[in-house]
Amino acid sequence: MDHDSTVSDRLVQLRRRRGMSQEDLAEAADLSVGVVRKLEQGGTARIETYHRLGRALGVRTVWFMTPESPAPRVDDHRDTVLADIRSAVNPPAGIHGRIYPDDDVPPNLALLGRAVEAVASHYQADRYDDVARLSPALVRSAHMHVAALQGQERERAVRLRADALQLTGRYCIQIREHDLGIIALRDALTDALAVGDQGLAAAAIGQQGWTLLRQARFDEVEQLCVDTADALEPEKLTKADHGQIAAWGYILMRAAASAARNNRPDEARQYQAFARSAAEVVGEEIDTAGHMKFGPATVAMNGMQNELIADHPDRALELSEQIRANQAAATPNTQQRYALDKASAHLKLRNVEKTTQIMLALKAKAPVWLRNQTTARHLAEDLLEQAKRMPSSDHREIADFLGLAV
Structure with a gap:
């Protein structure tokens, strides 16, 4: 062919x-x-x-999938908004390396650590404007700390820079600035590997896989995650550190997601089964490097999404009933994605009313996040198509919120 x-x-x-x-x-x-x-x-x-x-x-x-030239962009406003992030994440490089602005402020690792936690909190709460405003200064400060410190203090600064870069990369991916996000995540991975932090490395690789999934690069994501999982696999699950197990299981979830999207259901089930085994050993949702969580609820939500992708909305909803009691243990972003998956499953089963209820609830609870989800726009378009005669006021409200013509 x-x-x-x-x-x-x-x-x-x-x-x-x-x-x-x-x-x-x-x-x-x-x-x-x-x-x-x-x-x-x-x-x-x-x-x-x-x-x-x-x-x-x-x-x-x-x-x-076939390579195509990107469509021309009419509105360059986003470039202006992201100029500061671009400058921090992807500065110009000269003969002596990357060029960062001079900073006379003395290093303060405790303050830098609190700043990283603050940006992580803003991200999880969908306060994207705050993330966009704070992350450039955070990344620049991290660069300054790495340049100014030595020994163990420098190692801690490198770890914090990895954390700051992966948070900035996640934000860029969320707003579909994929290439900029990948630059940030690659640098985060370099830092994580330099200090031997497998958890942060797995977070950066997993987030890189996320953006590649959005670009339909399924084969690459699967290979990336399988290679990483092989490197992270504990010799014995029952004796390994839970953080290492969580990193391994998290990467396997991403491998399962890529295989499911690429019509490789057998491989998807195999990866998902390994991830489930890791979650069973961990026992509950635990905080992991990269400000994420891993455990039985998160893995079950991933499995539910894979069933939905395989066009089994009935099985997806059956799994959702098993997840219901533990869903609050996952991160807010994971819970919101799970709700959107449930809405998709209901719409596939022609339950327009339930889909509408979930969409309205997400609009009320996580409006900024919802507005940035391509799946939400697709669901809204399908709701309008399925509307009999005139769309309902609820459907018009959802369409208006997402910027769709009714």
């Missing part, structure tokens, strides 16, 4: 090679014939649609 051809050409060729008509493919993928025709005529679709087509045709989801 010529991978330099367009997606539409490759889809037509593969469908014919499988001996299927457009109607046959639409039925096998549980899509409308109109969607198949649109794609074969050069149209585009969501990742979920390509996932269904891949399953029906027996290929990985990434088979449909």
Whole structure:
């Protein structure tokens, strides 16, 4: 198959090679014939649609991905807003290395540590404006501390810089500034490895995997996470430190997520089973490096999402009933993603009312987070499509909030 051809050409060729008509493919993928025709005529679709087509045709989801030039950006306002973060995370480099502004303030590791915790709290509370405002100064201060200190103090400064960079990278990914986020996360990983902090290294690698998942780079994420998990795997789970077990299990969850999205269900189940074993040993949700949590509830939520991706919304909701009692133990971000997954599962089962209730609850509880979620926009679009005649006031409220035309 010529991978330099367009997606539409490759889809037509593969469908014919499988001996299927457009109607046959639409039925096998549980899509409308109109969607198949649109794609074969050069149209585009969501990742979920390509996932269904891949399953029906027996290929990985990434088979449909092809390099394209990015669409031109009309509004450069975001560049202005992020200029300070860009300067801190990706400064110019000269003959003697990266160039940072001079800072005459004496180092204070205790103060730097409190600043890292403050930015982490803002991030978990979805106060993204505060993260954007504080993280550039935090990263620059961390650079200054590393340059000014020696010995054990410098090692602690490097660890705090890794923490500051991975938090900044997570924020950039959340607002879909993926390339900038990857730069921050790679530097965070370099620092974490320099001081031998496996937990922080796993956090940086896992977050890097997250942004690559958003770019549909599923094969790369799976390989990245499998290689990392092999390096982190404890010799004996029952005797290993819980922090090491959590780092290993967290990376395996990311591997499972990538395999599930790439139509590799057997591999996804295998990775998820290992992650579940790690969570069982840990026993409860524990705080991990990178201001995250790992434990049975977080792993179960990941498994529920994998069932949803595999087009089993009924199984996903069955799992959600088992999670209900322990969901509050996960981080706020994980809980919000879990709620959005439940909304997706209900909509797949045509329960518009339940989907609407969850979306409105998220709008009230986590408005900034919700507005930054592509899945939320897709759900709102589907709610509008399923509306009979005129959309309800609730659906118009959700659409207006997410900036969609009704």
